[in-house]
Amino acid sequence: TNDNFILAIESSCDETSASIIVDGKVLNNIVATQSVHEKYGGVVPELASRAHQENLIPVVQEAVLSAGITLDQLSAVAFTRGPGLMGSLLVGVSFAKALAFGRNIPLIEVNHMQAHILAHFIDDPKPNFPFICLTVSGGHTQLVLVKDYLDMEVIGETKDDAVGEAFDKTAKLLGLPYPGGPLIDKYAKEGNPKAFKFPVTRMPSLNYSFSGIKTAVLYFLREQLQENPKFIEENLPDLCASIQWTLIEMLQIKLKEAVKQYGVSEIAIAGGVSANSGLRKSLQELADKRGWNLYIPKFEYCTDNAGMIAMAAHYKYLAGEFSSYDVTPLAKMKI
């Protein structure tokens, strides 16, 4: 057949993933999550690289098998070039290069942050250009003006921690295992978001800062625990709800400003933190109130996955944007 099957690999952090896309349709999205990091309270880079080495071929085999194809039917191999952990990226890049070289097919590099945004084109409804995307993950927090599939401009971003980091680090202070974001989300559902007040940091222009809340929560807990050693266990839902409320408030303030500044009412969210149910709910309420069209990806396409890499690869394939075989990964990579 003449179908253009592309294999996409994602290995930028602690998720090993493979996906097959054919003519713009994502056929599957196989993800191996690394649980080895839980007991360390964060991703340990060297352990992540080793786990990628272990998981990559099985994940690719599963993707190829479930697509009902063989490796000789591939038209191209795509991979995450960056941003991410160098050791993790190297595993995916080396594999993709070897496969593309061996089969003599093109290699497609993908920017992980662009891919998070292009995850919106996997399923309907799809946003219309131009749209503003709030990309919120464990490593990044960005407001992006998306003019076309491969034409994006960062209009605001965090100057220190990412919002996912703020979730994970405050969760750690509460004694929750890594990654704490989903657990804060879970406990927040039964808590009062106004129970405790943490500072809402306001940065100039459309930028963010999330490092302050970690310190604020640390000092607050230290003080409370001196009087009541059971303070955390007795107030866990209220603490989670209050922390989550503060983070969502900060995200929304700048999003509202960006919408005003750019006069765009097509709004999307992307990245791991867009799985947060409190964020999804309050953004939907805000969108309804202000007449925005809000686009929220399916859960499986919020956190790191190769489906989004495949979607980005599809547009690059159409544009004829291929990489040379001596390409190397980039820990830092601009959109």
Ligand code: KG4
């Ligand atoms: O995009 P992602 O999977 O990986 C990066 O590229 O960083 O994002 C991971 C981040 C972690 O900080 C994790 O705690 C956070 O997304 N996260 C959540 C939720 N699900 C994942 N944070 C808050 N609520 C959630 N439900």
Ligand code: ZN
């Ligand atoms: Zn990500």
